[in-house]
Amino acid sequence: MDSYDVVIVGAGFAGLTAARELSLRGRSVAVLEARDRIGGRTWTDERLGRRLEMGGTWVHWLQPHTWSEITRYEQHIEPSPSSTTVLWIADGRAHRGSPEEFDALIERSMDRLAADSRTWFERPYEPLRRPDLDQIDHQSVTDYFDRLELTAAEREVNIGVWAEHFNGPAVVSGLSQAMRWCAAASGNWRLLHEATSGYRLTAGTASLAAAMAADSNADIRLSTVVTGIARTDSGTTVTTANGTRLAAKRVICTLPLNVLDSIDFQPALPAAKQAASAERTASQGLKTWIRVRGEVPAFTGYAPDDHDLTFVRPEYTVDGDTILVAFGTRAHDLDPTDKAGVARALRAWRDDLEVVDVTGHNWMADEFSRETWPMQRPGQLTKYLAALQQPHGPIHFAGSDIANGWAGFIDGAVESGLRAAGQVNAALRVS
Structure with a gap:
């Protein structure tokens, strides 16, 4: 049986970060990745x-944390196209206007939410700092906008925008998560929109993941599905x-929350971790x-979350054609590869566009994710974050699901990978 200081489950950005940090500190590290590639829920593919x-x-x-990695590995970014027209659906029909006109429709309520976010999350990387968070944490995004004195169109559009952010229905989207994002953007919702969909990596996320993996001395094993983690003396x-067993002084599990129950932990995980996994994320x-x-x-389209697609925007041109990116809140209602x-x-x-082809990946049906970005x-x-971040004996946890700051982003994954690596390295030093 092979033996390591640390075994890391998952080669997404959290796992790659932890593997690099620990291996460069002289720890023997194995990374076990179920897929035949690294990157987790980031995946640059030819389509x-x-x-x-x-x-x-x-x-x-x-x-x-992401920007530090981009700087470290001399990656480059480029802007997504800027739209000159916004199309939004409200009152059962499509409206057309300028970006300024659309912003005027949402700014009153978005300004309010952004201001409230700084009240509740004054320090975004200390999300549990206020002891009275339960006053807002039980609310959904829908609950919040229902309390404001909005016109029907304002309410419908704002809820649709946040459903797109969550990649899930607004009624199950936690208000505290929305506020955490706003607070991380310094309470500026326009800056939030730029930070969450304004710039992409020129060479793709796969280039950054590959650079991080190449900078590590870890033994990365692909197509290796972990089924059990047991504590020993x-x-x-x-x-x-496949029956292979590895011994490790410490383990870092970076699996998405929705598939945490796919591993047989011995002894069993604490009740809070099990309950959080059973509830699933909002996405x-x-x-x-x-x-x-x-x-x-270039244009941008928004729709309420009862539509199959809630957001669409051109991203590229190829051989005289245009490639749009689009999101919807319910994968069980629309297959992303269903052209019709x-x-x-x-x-x-737009009923004037001729669809040539479509492509995508159903992350909800993916046995190794069962979620899109974690929201x-x-x-x-308040119920689960602190418990999810706690080690289970020699087993530590990381992933964008349990980040303090930009939860749901690559940045959150890197942040949590750094934290887990620090915990493990300190524990190994003591032992």
Whole structure:
């Protein structure tokens, strides 16, 4: 049986960060990744005539841990196209206007939410600092906007915008998570929109992941599914689906919260960790790429969360055609590779576009994720975050699900990977 100082489960950005930090400190590290590639829920693949991001995409200098990695590995960024027209659906029909006109529709309520975010999360990287968070944590985004004196159109559009942010229905989207994002953007919702969808890596997320992996001395094993982690007198034993067993003094588990129950932990995980995994995250949506005929001027489309697609925007041109990126809140209602279904949803905004082809990856059906980007439901911040961050004996946890700052982003994954690596290195030094 192979023996290591540390075994890391998962080669997403949290796992790659922890592996690099520990291996460069002289620890023997093995990374066990179920997929045949690194990157987790970031995946740059050749589709529709160019390289596209199947999962996480956008980065920003406002996200400190990601920007540090971009600087470290001399990666480059480029802006997503700026739209000159916004299409939004309200009152059952499509409206067209300038970005300034759309911002005027949402700014009153977004200004209020952003201001409240600084009250409740004055220090964004200390999300549990206030002892009275339960006053807002039980509320959904829908609850919040229902309390404001908004017109029907204002309410509908604001709820749709936040459903898109959560990649899930607004009624299950936790208000505290929305406020945490606003607070991380210094209480400026316009800056938040830029930070969350304004810039992408020129060479793709795969380039950054590869650079981090190459900078590590860890033994990275792909197509290796972990089925069990058991504590022993000397540390842990990790068992894989093919029967291989590895011994480790410490383990870092970076699995998404929704698949945490796919591993047999011995002894069993504490009740709070099990309950959080059973509840699942708020995200349950989809991302699809759409190639349409001809070069289409940049526009942005928003729709309420009862539509199959809630957001659409051109991102690239290829051989005279345009590639759009679109999101919806319910993957069980629309397959991101269903050309006819995606084309039908797109017609809610534009019935003049000819869909050539579509592509995507169903992360909700993916046995190694069962979620898109991790977003909390009402009540999950105060009930579970502290418990999820706690080690379970020699087993530590990391991932964007349990980040303090930019939870739901690559930045959150890197942040939590750094934290877990520090905990493990300190524990090994003591032992």
